[in-house]
Amino acid sequence: MDALVAEVARDINARRQPLTDELTGWFTEVIPEFRHDEAVRQLMVASTSSNLVAILDMLTHAIPLESISVPPAAAEYARRFAQHELSLEALLRAYRLGEHRVSQWAVEVLGRLEHVDTHDALAVISEINERLSRYIDQVIESLIDIYESERRRWSSRTGAARGAQLRAVLDNEGLSQASGEDLLGLPLGVWHQAAIVWVPPGTADSEPLFQAASRLLNDVSGRTPITMLADDQTMWAWVSTPARPALDPVELRSGLAAGSALRMALGAAAFGLEGFRASHREAARARRLAETANSGGDQLVLFDEVAIAALLSDHPDDLRNWTARVLGGLCADDANGAELRRTVQVFLQHGGSFTEAAARLHLHKNTVHYRVKKAEQLRGRPLAEDRLAVEVALLVCDALGLGPPSQQNRDSS
Numbered sequence: 001m002d003a004l005v006a007e008v009a010r011d012i013n014a015r016r017q018p019l020t021d022e023l024t025g026w027f028t029e030v031i032p033e034f035r036h037d038e039a040v041r042q043l044m045v046a047s048t049s050s051n052l053v054a055i056l057d058m059l060t061h062a063i064p065l066e067s068i069s070v071p072p073a074a075a076e077y078a079r080r081f082a083q084h085e086l087s088l089e090a091l092l093r094a095y096r097l098g099e100h101r102v103s104q105w106a107v108e109v110l111g112r113l114e115h116v117d118t119h120d121a122l123a124v125i126s127e128i129n130e131r132l133s134r135y136i137d138q139v140i141e142s143l144i145d146i147y148e149s150e151r152r153r154w155s156s157r158t159g160a161a162r163g164a165q166l167r168a169v170l171d172n173e174g175l176s177q178a179s180g181e182d183l184l185g186l187p188l189g190v191w192h193q194a195a196i197v198w199v200p201p202g203t204a205d206s207e208p209l210f211q212a213a214s215r216l217l218n219d220v221s222g223r224t225p226i227t228m229l230a231d232d233q234t235m236w237a238w239v240s241t242p243a244r245p246a247l248d249p250v251e252l253r254s255g256l257a258a259g260s261a262l263r264m265a266l267g268a269a270a271f272g273l274e275g276f277r278a279s280h281r282e283a284a285r286a287r288r289l290a291e292t293a294n295s296g297g298d299q300l301v302l303f304d305e306v307a308i309a310a311l312l313s314d315h316p317d318d319l320r321n322w323t324a325r326v327l328g329g330l331c332a333d334d335a336n337g338a339e340l341r342r343t344v345q346v347f348l349q350h351g352g353s354f355t356e357a358a359a360r361l362h363l364h365k366n367t368v369h370y371r372v373k374k375a376e377q378l379r380g381r382p383l384a385e386d387r388l389a390v391e392v393a394l395l396v397c398d399a400l401g402l403g404p405p406s407q408q409n410r411d412s413s
Contacts, residue, residue: 002062004116004124005131009059011109012102016056019105020049023098030097033081033090037284038291039198039233040080047077048098055102055135065134070142078143082150083231085164091147092140099136103129166228166236170277177273186226186240193245193269194279195225195237196287199261203233209262210235216255220247238276245269249300256299265290265301285310289399292316308392309399319396326386326393329378337378343371344383345394352384 012019024045027034036044050071058068081091106128110121169180169188181188197213199206210229217225217237223245225237239245247266256262267282269275282303289310290301303310312319324331330340343361347368350356354372358365376382383390 001123001127004120005127006060006062007113008106008109008124008128009056012105013056013060016049016052020045020052023052023101024048026101027094027097031090031094033086034094036084037234038288039201040077040084040231043073043077043080043201046073047071050074051095051098051139052102055132058135059128059131065131065138068135068138070139070146074139074143075146078146079150080231082147083154083229085167088144088147091143095136095140095143099132102132163228166226169273170280175273180273180276188273188276189271190240190242191244191269191271192276192279193221193239193247194267194276194283195239196230196265196280196283197235197237198263198287199233201233203261206232212258213237213256213262213264216252217247219255220251221245236280238280240276249302253298253300263287263290263299263301265303267303282307282310285313289313306399309396312392312396323393323396326389327397328380330375331393331397332378340371340375340378341394341397343368344375345391345398347372348383348387348391348394 027044027048034044050073054068054071057063058065078091081088103125107125110116110124113121116124165183169175169183175183177188195213195217197210199209203209210227213235214225214227214237217223217239221239221241223239223241225239227235227237230236239247246269249266252264252266256264265283265286267279267286270279286301286303286306289306290298292313327341330337330344343357343363346360347354347357350360354365354368357363358368361368372383379390
């Protein structure tokens with residue numbers, strides 16, 4: 001029996017990565033609470049993968065249940081779930097869905113094994129389901145304790161009521177401005193500029209860094225920002241003023257450089273309740289763009305500077321394919337490609353003038369002419385053909401560091 005169970009587990013394990021992708025995509029589709037920002041999404045993927053590894057190891061090697069504990073990534077994801085005030089029921093539902101899907105995979109594998117008769121196949125499925133159910137029960141029991149402990153800790157640390165009020169104002173589209181002001185005890189009929197500040201995963205003590213970021217926003221704006229810890233690695237903030245805020249990027253970059261682990265995304269200033277929400281959405285998009293870019297990037301990301309790429313980046317694979325079609329060989333992921341793209345950007349920005357582009361780039365006009373011709377050769381057609389698409393693709397390529405799909409696949413393999 002153990003030998004057949006192990007054979008099924010090894011077959012599933014050989015396809016573990018695509019099956020993990022299938023599971024996480026399914027969770028996101030059917031459980032709204034699983035639609036996270038990029039940082040938490042990556043943790044959700046790690047949690048799913050680590051649970052699948054533990055299950056397959058248990059089945060392959062007949063590891064006794066008492067030797068198995070909650071995978072660290074799964075425990076951290078449960079804590080993050082609690083910090084985001086997402087329901088425990090949604091988390092547990094994902095485990096039951098995962099249990100059902102692994103059982104289906106086992107049935108599919110057994111259906112392909114010609115040397116296993118129906119009687120043995122039923123016995124193997126029964127055994128796998130028994131072990132799988134006991135694993136899920138044990139992990140869920142531990143996760144409930146982890147989740148509840150984190151909820152208590154997080155509530156005492158952050159002021160749960162304030163966080164719930166801010167989330168209600170952000171999420172409830174039917175809320176009037178007057179109701180929002182009553183809920184927050186703050187005037188919303190003013191100008192707002194939102195910031196999202198974050199630190200890398202694994203940062204041991206983020207609180208002093210977030211306090212420093214809050215002081216920086218205060219120093220630059222002359223106003224005490226509204227702040228909220230979204231989770232251990234993320235702080236949301238708003239600067240609200242009667243006149244349009246004008247946060248100086250130079251001052252912000254200088255202040256962020258003093259706390260090297262900090263990064264900040266800034267939405268554009270906007271007015272009223274909808275402005276409060278819209279600026280936060282823009283900051284969130286700018287952060288997502290910064291996290292999906294290939295390079296470490298700037299410590300400060302302004303939505304207005306990356307708006308086109310940010311608005312297009314919800315489907316990075318599709319965006320990468322479109323960029324490759326528009327630019328052809330011009331999107332090569334190397335220093336020469338980057339140099340040519342920069343030259344083409346400046347050339348197009350200056351109305352196709354070789355003279356003005358040369359002056360802007362501090363190059364000889366003939367050098368610009370040579371690079372533009374080389375770029376057209378790599379693209380396979382003139383830059384003037386679909387010029388708007390070319391300019392957008394260049395902006396996207398620069399913001400996301402997008403090379404051709406084949407290069408991206410090699411990098412991720």
